[in-house]
Amino acid sequence: MKLFVNLLLEWQDGTDIARIERLLWIDPSYTDVAIIELLNPKALPTWQKCKDLEEALETQRAHALEIDPYASLLKPEDTIPEKHRERRDQAWDIIAPLVEDKDERIFFSHGRGALLNAWVEKTGCTKMTLYKYLRRYWQGGQTRNALLPLFSKCGAPGKERQSHGKKRGRPNKISQVTQMPVGVNVDDKIREKFSRGIRQFYENAQGRTLQDAFQRTLEKSFHKGYTLSPDGVLIPCLPPAHELPTFGQFRYWYEKERDITHALTSREGKRRYNLRHREVLGDSTQMAFGPGSIYQIDATIGDIYLVSSLDRTRIIGRPVIYVLIDVFSRMITGLSVTLEGPSWLGAMQALENAAVDKVEFCQEYGVEITEEDWPCHHLSEVIIADRGELEGYNADNLVKALNVTVSNTPPYRADWKGIIERNFRLSNDKVIHWTPGAVYKPRERGENDYRLDAVLDLHQFRKLMILAILDHNKEHRMDWYRMDEFMIQEHVEPYPLDLWNWGIRNRAGHLRIKSRDILRLNLLPSEQASVTYRGIRFQGLFYSCDLALREQWFVRARERSSWKIDVAYDPRSLTDIYLRLDGGQRLERCQLIDAEHTFRGRDLYETLDYLETRKQQKELSRSRKQQSSAALNAQMEQIINEGKEQTSTALEQVTGQSKRSRIKGIRPNRQEERDMEREAQAWKLGEKLLPDHSGKVIPLIVPTEASAPEPSKDAEESQQEVSAAEPIAHQEDSTHVSQSQLIEKLHKLRPKMWSDDE
Structure with missing residues (x-):
């Protein structure tokens, strides 16, 4: 080398x-x-x-x-x-x-x-x-x-300074004048007190300032004792300031030793930390390979007040806006503006809108576009939501029947779908905040009420949102969008529509198409209904359909027993419900039977409210029924006791009568009682009613001169016997003669009077 x-x-x-x-x-x-x-x-x-x-x-x-x-x-x-x-x-x-x-x-x-x-x-x-x-x-x-x-390399970085008996750090203001060391060095014991004070007074949800936490730490850990106030409160006694650590020392050691993640989590909570303070190292665009890979859906309450289209003097409140946005291209693919609260109904309409022809949709609101202006009429592979409407049984049909995966973010993590959250802010800044009736910061006293400025109805606001979406898709330039090497080579401009079209050409295969009826059927909420002999019972109402009649469901339900079936329904109208057949690929419409015509065209919630009111009224009627039953039972008990007492008294007065003789005389007794009832209940025209001595009303027959017969000798004798009996009745009544004895006397006189009449 x-x-x-x-x-x-x-x-x-x-x-x-x-x-x-x-x-x-x-x-x-x-x-x-x-x-x-x-x-x-x-x-x-x-x-x-x-x-x-x-x-x-x-x-x-x-x-x-x-x-x-x-x-x-x-x-x-x-x-x-x-x-x-x-x-x-x-x-x-x-x-x-x-x-x-x-x-x-x-x-x-x-x-x-x-x-x-x-x-x-x-x-x-x-x-x-x-x-x-x-x-x-x-x-x-x-x-x-x-x-x-x-x-x-100066100053021994990373090593703690040793005091060697001298005051470390910057001299105190007083030390600069007196040339005397003032203050204390922070040793291990003081640092432990600092740490304990930080945990107890600062790193918690109470939100104290560091200065306040320092003061509380001095009062808790550095006092020499307590004094008793006149009202019995213990007040800590602190040493002079020059014998205590300073706030600068407290802050220095806190910042030197703190765990910033633990501190923020302790003070603001895990949820707020994840939302506002965590590190952001990823990019949502990297999750999507092409158009239709991932849609994000969310709802917001529009910051604007609307008026009624029926009576424009009436303010109807703020609309609920649902939006679907494609993660890959940032293209807005679906819209729903309703007065329903954030619910499955609003999400259902937005999902349906994402899959419909946008040319026809815009024509309904007087906006003329071409297919190239808004070429989105599909569902996606994955939909990201926030554990609200797209969690539960209603969303299962998206997965099973429509082959769409639903992914819900954790609670309070709006940052996991930040694309659509940011889009709402852009919509507010670009459109809503400049429209009459828009919500501004809280009104101050004396300012005009912005709610009174509302001028748009629901139809006009939808048209306004459509125009804003078209502008976003075509003109919203995203210079921050991270292009890959293939986009750079083809000079793709960072507009949602351009990115969508490039993705359709180069990264297709993620979009889903379904017919409108099948899509709506599988988006409608589902519940179980019961097949009974009276019809298909759902929410207290009864329905019928051709399939049920052909297959004799109701006859079988009466012969055997009822059974459960799954039905889809539109909460906006209970006139029809739908049976999902062949795994959700075919439907059978069921209509209300004629007996339920009162509820045709009614809203589900209106009907449920009525049925719930009936249940409440039934519950409230329990007191009335119980009180009525108590009164009836008391009166029945009184009559029964009275009968028992009178019968017992009559039996005591009759001696030598056996039980057999009483039973043997039922038939003649019945005949005699029936004859008396016939006489008492017979209608007699032209008679006058006069009260007797006891206050009872008795009939008085007044014959006419032409028709009045001459009284016979036997009738006169009978009348004399009756007249002779009246003093006896008065006498017995005065001595409280029982009613049974009077009735018995009348029974003995009646046959003779009838024979005289004959």
Whole structure:
């Protein structure tokens, strides 16, 4: 191996300390070479034979180093501080004549001393300084920058200062005046108190300042005792300030020893740290290989108030905006503007819009475009959402039937889908904030209410968003977009539409196309319904379809039992529900039966609200029913007890009557009771009702003169018997004669009266 100047040789002599030498000079005959040890602070040049060094390299007793430890000194001039350059140039002016004239005497020990002595007399510099400059020049690679001051090595970096009984650090203001050391040195005990105070008062969610944490640390760990205030509170007694550590010392040791990740996480929480303070080393674009690889979807509440299209004097609030954006090209592929809260319904409409023909969609709002202006009518391979609407059973159909993978970000990690989050901000800055009715910062007292400025209805706002999306796709230049080598070669401009078209030509195969009906069927939310003999029962309503009638589902449900089926429904109308057949590739529409005509065209939530109200009313009626049952039971109990008492009294008055005789007389007793009921309940026209002595109303028959018959002798006698019985009834009533006895007397008189009438 050939030798050359500044070559570094490391000797393999078996010692623990490496011995590295630098070649300083080779004589023209290639016989001798001057070398110097690199790590020896007192090293001077020595001479070796060239052949000995070459032999050592060949036998591997030494090997050449490729990396020079002094290579960091070779840096541009504009990166070197001016004061450092001044010191370097000053040292160089002193030794430059010694090293630039290539006088080999400087490398020989017997001639170097005389040469340096003469130079000391000429420059006035000490011999020790000359040796220091020459040694740094030779060991540092024989360049001018080898003389740069090594301030980074000053002060024992990385080692803690020892006090040795003196106050370390900058003198206190009082010390500068009194010339007396003031303050304390921070030792291990004080540092432990600092650490404990930091953990207890600063690195937590309370949000104290470092100054406040320092004060609390002094009160907690540096007090000498307590005093008792008049109201019984213990107040810590602190030593004089010059006997306490300063806030500067507290801050110094905190910043020296702190773990910044742990500190930010402790003060702001893991969620806020990940969102605002974590390192950002990746790029979302790298996740997508081409158009349709990944869509990001998210919703936001528009910062604008709208008016009703039916009555423009009515303010209807703020719309909910859903947007789908292609990660590869930043192309906005789907839009939904509704009044529904952030829900599956809004996400469903945005996904459906991503797959429809945009020319027809824009024509609905009076915007004329061509296919080339917005060539997006597809679903993607992957959709990234935020654990909201696209998590759960509704999103399963995207995976199973439509072959779209759904990936949800962790909670509170909006930065994982920062592309669409940033797009919302661009939409607000470009469109919404300049529109009447836009939401501004909180109103101050006396300012106009921006809600009263609303002028756009929902249809007009959708048109405004369509125009903004078209402008974004065609004119939003992304100079920060990281082009790959193939894009650079083809001079692709960083516009979403240009990137989309380039990706379609060069990286196709990721987009999905489905018919509109199948897409809508698999986007509609699903739930289970029951097949019963009354129909397909869903949300308390009953449906029927041709398939169920052909296959006699309802007859089978009545013969056997009901069973469950999966149905899809549109929450905006309960008139129809849909059966998914053949794995979601075919549908069967079910309609409300005629008995449920009240709910046709009704909203799901309106119907559920009505049914829930009925349940609540039923629950509230429990008190009424219970109270009514209690009243009925009490009245029944009273009547039953009254009957028991009267029957018991009657049985006590009748003696010698056996049980058999009572049972044997049921038929005649029934006949007698029926006859009496017929008489009492018979309709008698022309009679007047008069109250009797007990307050009861009794009929009084008033015959006419023409039709009144002459009373017979037997009738007169019967009437006299009845009249004679009246005083007895009054007498018995006055002595509380039971009602059963009166009835018995009337029974005995009735046959005779009937015979007289005949």
